[in-house]
Amino acid sequence: MKICDLHTHSNCSDGTLTPAEVVKLAKESGLSAVALTDHNTSKGLKEFTEAGKKEGIITVPGCEFSTGYNGTELHIVGLFFPEETWVEIEDYVELMHFAKKNSNEKLIAALNRAGYEITYDEVAATTDADEFNRAHVARVMLAKGYVSSVNEAFKNILAEDKGLYVPPKRLSAISTIRFIKSYGGTAILAHPFLNLSYEELLVFIPEAKAAGLDAIETRYSTFDEETTRKAIYLTELFGIKQSGGSDFHGATKPDISIGKGRGNLEVPFEFYENLKP
Numbered sequence: 001m002k003i004c005d006l007h008t009h010s011n012c013s014d015g016t017l018t019p020a021e022v023v024k025l026a027k028e029s030g031l032s033a034v035a036l037t038d039h040n041t042s043k044g045l046k047e048f049t050e051a052g053k054k055e056g057i058i059t060v061p062g063c064e065f066s067t068g069y070n071g072t073e074l075h076i077v078g079l080f081f082p083e084e085t086w087v088e089i090e091d092y093v094e095l096m097h098f099a100k101k102n103s104n105e106k107l108i109a110a111l112n113r114a115g116y117e118i119t120y121d122e123v124a125a126t127t128d129a130d131e132f133n134r135a136h137v138a139r140v141m142l143a144k145g146y147v148s149s150v151n152e153a154f155k156n157i158l159a160e161d162k163g164l165y166v167p168p169k170r171l172s173a174i175s176t177i178r179f180i181k182s183y184g185g186t187a188i189l190a191h192p193f194l195n196l197s198y199e200e201l202l203v204f205i206p207e208a209k210a211a212g213l214d215a216i217e218t219r220y221s222t223f224d225e226e227t228t229r230k231a232i233y234l235t236e237l238f239g240i241k242q243s244g245g246s247d248f249h250g251a252t253k254p255d256i257s258i259g260k261g262r263g264n265l266e267v268p269f270e271f272y273e274n275l276k277p
Contacts, residue, residue, distance in 0.1 A: 001266075001268065001269070002032040002268075002269035003030070003031060003032065003259060003266055003267055003268065003269055004031055004032055004033035004034065004035075004058075004259075004267050004268075004269050004271060004272045005026060005031055005033075005034050005035065005244075005245045005246050005248065005258055005259045005267060006033075006034075006035040006037075006060060006062075006077075006079060006188075006243050006244060006245040006267060006271065006272065006275070007035065007037050007064070007077060007190065007217065007220075007243075007244070007245020007246060007247050007248075008022055008026075008034060008035060008036055008037060008245065008246065008247070008248040008249075008258060009022075009036075009037065009038050009039065009064075009247070009248060009249045009250075009252075010022050010036060010038055010044045010048070011044075011127060011128050011129075011250075012038045012041055012043045012044035012128055012129055013038035013039035013040070013041060013044075013064075013127075013129050013133075014039060014127070014129070014132075014133050014135040014136060014249060014252055015038070015248070015249045015250045015252060016249065016250030016251040016252055017250045018044075018047065019036055019044035019045070019047040019048035019051060020047050020048070020050075020051035022034065022036060022048065022248070022258070023048060023051035023052050023055050023057060023059060024051065024055060025258050026057060026258055026259065027055045027056070027057045029257070029258050029259045029260070030259070031057065031258070031259045032057070032058060032269050032272075033057065033058035033059070033060060033269060033272045034052075034057060034058070034059060034060065034258070034259075035059070035060035035061075035062045035077075035079055035245065036048040036059070036060070036061065036062060037062040037063055037064040037077050037078075037079070037245070038063060038064065038129075039063075039064050039065075039066060039129075039133070040063065040064070040065060040066055040093045040096060040097070040100075041063065041089070041090065041093070041129060041130060042061070042063055042081065042086040042087075042089040042090060043090070043128075043129075043130075045061040045081075045083075045086055046083075046086075048061065049061060049083075058272070060079050060080060060272065061079075061080065061081045061083070061086070062077060062078055062079040062080070062081065062185075063077070063078050063081065063089050064076070064077050064078075064190060065077075065078065065093070065171060065176045065180075066096070066170055066171070067170050067171045067172060067173035067176045068169075068170035068171070068172065068173060069172075069173040069174070069196075069204060072195050072196065072200075073167070073170060073195055074173045074189065074190075074195055074196070074204075075189075075190040075191065075195075076173055076176045076177060076180070076187060076188070076189060076190065077187075077188040077189075077190045077217075077243070078176075078179075078180035078185040078186065078187055078188075079185060079186045079188065079243075079275060080184070080185050080186050080275070080276060080277050081180075081183060081184070081185045082183070082184050085183040085184065085185075088183055092171075092179055093171070096168065096169075096170070096171055097130050097131050099168035099169045100131040100133075100168045101131055102168065103165075103166055103167060103168040104120065104123075104131060104132060104133075105120060106166050107134075107137065107158075107164060107165050107166070108120045108123070108137075110163075110164040110165075111137075111157075111164060114157075114164060116141065116144075116146055116157075117144070118137070118140055118141065118144070122140060123136050123137050123140050124136075126139060126140060134153075134154065134158045134165060135150065135249070135252050137153070137158060138150040138153035138154060138158060139252070141153045141157070150252065173204075173208065174207065174208065174211045177208055177211040177212050177213050178211050178212055180212070181211075181212035184277060185277075186214045186215070186275045186276075186277060187208075187212055187213050187214050187215075188213075188214060188215045188216065188217060188243045188275075189204075189205075189208065189213060189215070189216040189217065190217055190247075191217055191220050191222075191223075191247065192216045192217065192231055192234070193223075193227055193230070193231070194222075198230060201234060202234075205234060205238050205240070206238060209238055209239075209240060213240060214240060214241055214275065215235070215240050215241035215242055215243040215275060216231060216234060216235060216240065216242070216243065217231070217242075217243045217244050217245065218231035218232050218235060218242040218243070218244055219242070219243075219244025219245070219265060219266065219267045219271075220244060220245070220246075220247065220261070220265070221246050221247055221256050221261030221262055221265055222261075222262070241271075241274050241275055242271055242274070243267075243271055243275055244265070244267035244271055245267060246258055246259060246260065246261045246265055247261075
């Protein structure tokens with residue numbers, strides 16, 4: 001069976017491979033199609049799509065937007081952005097980058113007050129992204145011996161409830177769905193159930209569908225069979241499509257393999273075919 005992966009990241013956000021390396025690995029892993037969905041940027045898409053032509057694999061230009069809905073962070077994936085719209089993505093997220101920079105400065109200052117000797121510049125130097133995020137901070141903390149793993153940094157220091165990290169103001173989830181649709185993209189709710197309960201999804205999905213939501217991810221690296229079944233039921237209940245992906249980040253998430261997740265992920269190629277505008 002042909003398979004695909006419609007949710008991956010490169011070093012243009014918080015992954016560790018270049019966009020071209022993501023494509024090469026996808027082909028080596030037996031995928032027929034792969035999407036690049038870096039956080040809040042389109043800057044890796046040119047390299048990504050050119051690598052796809054070279055490697056002979058279908059590449060899907062995308063972006064994963066960090067958004068908010070009723071005080072909860074939601075990630076909305078946009079796929080199939082035409083090349084002429086990639087610059088519009090950068091314009092759309094520009095104000096959010098300013099907010100993220102301010103959030104990062106506050107986090108570094110808070111870490112310094114807590115006794116962690118980390119500078120803004122050394123974290124920024126670890127990524128080609130416009131702004132770093134907590135994954136980059138965690139990797140610097142790991143390199144300096146403050147933690148034994150990236151997960152430990154998130155759990156014990158960088159989580160919102162630990163008081164050091166102040167999240168930036170986020171884009172509206174509903175407005176972001178409308179933005180994706182206005183530029184010819186396919187709008188998908190990434191990893192449902194990670195931030196919303198089943199009951200909350202029953203409220204969100206109809207509102208999101210009215211704004212243009214096309215699909216939710218029913219196949220995801222951390223989903224068990226029951227979660228996948230619930231997600232599929234929601235697509236049937238509301239008449240939307242299915243998507244799926246590994247959320248591959250390279251060494252940032254070493255337990256997640258492209259196309260395979262934790263070993264039990266399989267995203268049918270027909271998802272790509274059904275979602276294509």
